Amino acid sequence: MTESTKQSAEELARRERVAAQRIDMSGYRAPLWGGAVAIAASWFLPYTGHLTGLDIALITQRSIDYGISTPERVFVWLCALGPVALTLISYLRKSTQLAQIAWVLSGISMFFSIFAIWMRQTRDQGSGVGVGLILAALAVLFVVYGLYNVVTMRSDEQEEIAELRRKEIYVDPVAQEQREKFGAKNSQLADDRGPIDDRRSRRKR
Secondary structure (H helix, E strand, C coil): CCHHHHHHHHHHHHHHHHHHHECCCHHHHHHHHHHHHHHHHHCCCEEECCEEHHHHHCCCHHHHHCCCCHHHHHHHHHHHHHHHHHHHHHHHHCEHHHHHHHHHHHHHHHHHHHHHHHHHHHCCCCCCCCHHHHHHHHHHHHHHHHHHHHHHCCCHHHHHHHHHHHCCCCCCHHHHHHHHHHHHHHHHHHHHHCCCCCHHHHHHC
16 A cells, blocks of 8 residues: 555545544424423422422422432432433534434433332332423433434534445555456457457457
């Protein structure tokens, strides 16, 4: 591999690394921002009885009296960290790494929402599942959907680099030399055979 070919390959690799570090999430603005805002709004709504999401997150005495379980608290904390905080930060900074972490935490939050709803329905304390808990659980689904799409899709720049690799924009001199030798060999074999008598085939036409 020549020096110029090596530099071209390194440049494409560098561009690919840089492009992978930044992500465009504007195409899924609605589920990401809408879900995050809905989760934040749910904290001020009743999760069960008159108990709000803030009571659960802050471990107030009232939440203790309602018999809030650990999965219910973990769900609220995870929602604040993944679907809200990290999702909005990664959107503003266009950070692929933060978006991936937010996606993982949001997925875990989604499963904890199931546990929280189930445990709230099986406990005697409180008044069942409140509107705040339902809103938060649904909003997490939207955030997970949006994050899944943005972390698995490829940007226009990544598609461009992939296309350059497919077209082999930089030429491998070894492969080029092999192709030239193969072509020269075929040409020599054709010359050695001499002219081809095709009179019989022409009479059939």
